[in-house]
Amino acid sequence: MTRRPSHARERGIPDATVARLPLYLRALNGLAERGTATVSSEDLAVAAGVNSAKLRKDLSHLGSYGTRGVGYDVQYLIYQISRELGLTQDWAVAIVGVGNLGRALAAYGGFVSRGFRVAALFDADSAVVGEQLVGMAVQHIDELESVIDKRGVSIVVIATPAAAAQQVADRVIAAGITSILNFAPVVLTVPDGVDVRKVDLSTELQILAFHEQRKADRETGSPMMAEDWAEAMDA
Amino acid sequence: MTRRPSHARERGIPDATVARLPLYLRALNGLAERGTATVSSEDLAVAAGVNSAKLRKDLSHLGSYGTRGVGYDVQYLIYQISRELGLTQDWAVAIVGVGNLGRALAAYGGFVSRGFRVAALFDADSAVVGEQLVGMAVQHIDELESVIDKRGVSIVVIATPAAAAQQVADRVIAAGITSILNFAPVVLTVPDGVDVRKVDLSTELQILAFHEQRKADRETGSPMMAEDWAEAMDA
DNA sequence: CGCACTTTGTGCATAGCTTCACAAAGGTAC
């Protein structure tokens, strides 16, 4: 992956900043709905739950869109962030795997919000194929390649069982897809140039459990000692 | 948040490492199923999709569980990581909001896998309350506090509409919960000592769209110039 | 016009994370 020096003005936005832009956008939309015209970095930072210096540095990567002494114009900033994120165009999204999760995703309103449109649904189970869902027929996985091509799909959401995920990924990549959102609990192996983002429920729970356990340990003041470990195992 | 110096052996595991432990655990379980007894950091790193030096450094934070010249004992390492993550005990999880997403989460097998158990389901809609789901009756949100207490719930999953999420968070925190997994697209404001992890579908899509757009720009070789910006807005 | 006030944009110091590279440690063969 090519990485430019961070001081390069020409389109060199840090990943950490990109990951926060959607957050700012949401906070700004909230302000816009309430009719706020301008907002200071301090107020916006509070709304987005981040440090205000970080917010200003993030925004400075997009350009110099604020006015000193005043703040940022809400509408203008919404436009600039949207454009930077590519939300001024419409992205056709396909969902592969119409189980419980796939259905929930298809129906999820915020999903289809600004810039995204569910353009196809696929499943391997012929009992599900043909079913109508959010005004769209579920199609058989055999038609994956042709439909992706025909409907101009550019982002694929994988919501299949773990065992099928890699195979689906290989096929959509062969069909020209380079952006995948993976809900299946597996590490996908993909060639360079393909972006995969992972959403993993059990991983998140496990991280919470770690911190919860640590909190509990701290209260009871009983840090487990090395001696306890040995007897629990006899490998 | 208290942060110990990173060289402190005594229970100072970096956040970035904790976030990867579930990944290693999953890869190890895969190896164990295939009957593998020991694994090198190189092989495990490939299976988990990370750099092998990073893997070794991560594991070294837990202790010195490898054997030089051989590798790691798969079963032993599974045990150690599980223990560190707190998965040797059972965590009672409550799901608040039984819409499409809440149902999908309740039904999701991998969710309940090792260490976690769905112990309660709540909803505000009386049309849903009483419904049986994964062998459990959906309860009214009024009973939130008493049921959390009675069933020893320690992790709450919020799968409500955005508007209700903060209110639910306030209530469960008041009831003593300090670990929340939030699926609602809002920034939750919580006191110190409460851990919130966020899973956000539209954020992930927007990050993918950003990279997808950049790839497209690079191909067509048409970086949009500053002059184009002005006319699009007339703030 | 000038002064006081507000808020941005950023230089700089610091903290945290990643990766390289290698010494130390264990296994194996003879």
Add this chain to the structure above:
DNA sequence: GTACCTTTGTGAAGCTATGCACAAAGTGCG
């Protein structure tokens, strides 16, 4: 026991991200 091979665990270097603190730039009032 010795020589050789493999693989871990970690020091050190480099990179990225964070947050402070302040100069620069704008507003508005008298």
